[in-house]
Amino acid sequence: MRAGRVAVDGARVRDAALRLADGAAVVLDGVAVVERGPRYFMLHKPAGCVCATSDGVHPTVLELVPEAERDGLHVVGRLDLDVTGLVLLTDDGEWSHRVTAPRRKCPKTYLAELAEPLAEAAAASLRAGVRLRGEERETRPAAVETVGDRQGRYHQVKRMVAAVGNRVLTLHRERVGPVDLDPSLAPGAWRSLTAEEVAGLAACGPPAVPSEGTSQGPS
Ligand code: URA
Numbered sequence: 001m002r003a004g005r006v007a008v009d010g011a012r013v014r015d016a017a018l019r020l021a022d023g024a025a026v027v028l029d030g031v032a033v034v035e036r037g038p039r040y041f042m043l044h045k046p047a048g049c050v051c052a053t054s055d056g057v058h059p060t061v062l063e064l065v066p067e068a069e070r071d072g073l074h075v076v077g078r079l080d081l082d083v084t085g086l087v088l089l090t091d092d093g094e095w096s097h098r099v100t101a102p103r104r105k106c107p108k109t110y111l112a113e114l115a116e117p118l119a120e121a122a123a124a125s126l127r128a129g130v131r132l133r134g135e136e137r138e139t140r141p142a143a144v145e146t147v148g149d150r151q152g153r154y155h156q157v158k159r160m161v162a163a164v165g166n167r168v169l170t171l172h173r174e175r176v177g178p179v180d181l182d183p184s185l186a187p188g189a190w191r192s193l194t195a196e197e198v199a200g201l202a203a204c205g206p207p208a209v210p211s212e213g214t215s216q217g218p219s
Contacts, residue, residue: 001013001014001015001016002014005028005029006026006027006028007026007027008020008024008026008027009025038090038091039073039089039091039092039192040089040090040192040193040198041065041088041089041090041192041193042086042087042089042179042181042185042190042191042193042197043061043064043065043086043087043088043188043189044085044086044185044186044187044190045061045079045083045087045187046084047081047082047083047084049064049081050081051075051078051087052078058081061075061089062075062089064189064190065089065190072091073090073091074089074096075087076089076090076099076100077099077100077108077176080171083171083173084170084171085111085172085174085181086174086176086181087173088176088179089190095198095202098201098202098204099176099201104204105140105205106176106177106204107175107204107206108173108175108177109173109176110171110172110174111171111172112161112168112170112172113170113171114167114168114169115166115167115168116166116167118144118146118166119164119165121164122164122165122166123146125163125164126142126144126161127144128141129141130160130163130164131163132160133159133163139160140156142160157171176201176204177200177201177204178200178201179197179200179201
């Protein structure tokens with residue numbers, strides 16, 4: 001500023017203490033400086049990408065976003081390397097905390113292919129909550145729906161399925177809170193979240209607890 005490189009609303013300014021009015025047009029070296037608001041994206045994660053900002057071995061989900069958009073983004077709730085589906089990205093730390101804070105219990109819906117048909121007793125255990133090795137408490141009740149011969153739908157997944165004596169072969173996240181993975185997004189593709197989706201995720205609360213033994217839709 002002291003070098004006279006900055007202009008505000010067409011007038012050169014040299015005072016670094018200047019308070020900008022809302023909507024002030026700031027120009028540095030003749031180029032408009034545009035304040036970028038917070039950014040929110042959904043991405044269709046393909047298998048083989050890691051949910052990290054950098055990784056020495058595998059490509060990251062951030063590398064699927066053009067470089068110009070990548071700066072400052074982080075992943076909101078990771079998926080494992082082999083898991084596909086809905087991943088959220090943002091540069092708004094407060095928002096991502098709201099979406100992921102365990103106490104808010106924002107539900108996630110997964111489509112899983114299992115090694116074995118899901119036994120009714122196993123589904124009942126998942127609905128009731130299972131104790132995972134190394135954990136002090138049971139998992140929260142999961143809504144489980146069998147949608148084919150060998151598939152189930154639930155959250156906190158691979159370990160829960162292992163805890164009831166089965167094995168996840170493939171896992172795909174379809175939904176977080178009120179937001180579905182956009183079916184028009186091919187694996188690796190992304191889009192901005194709508195204002196409604198951003199607000200819906202920020203307000204996301206716990207799912208209705210399924211009653212024992214009742215088949216539930218996605219939570
Ligand atoms: N549950 C898992 O086991 N893996 C994921 O990536 C997400 C949920």
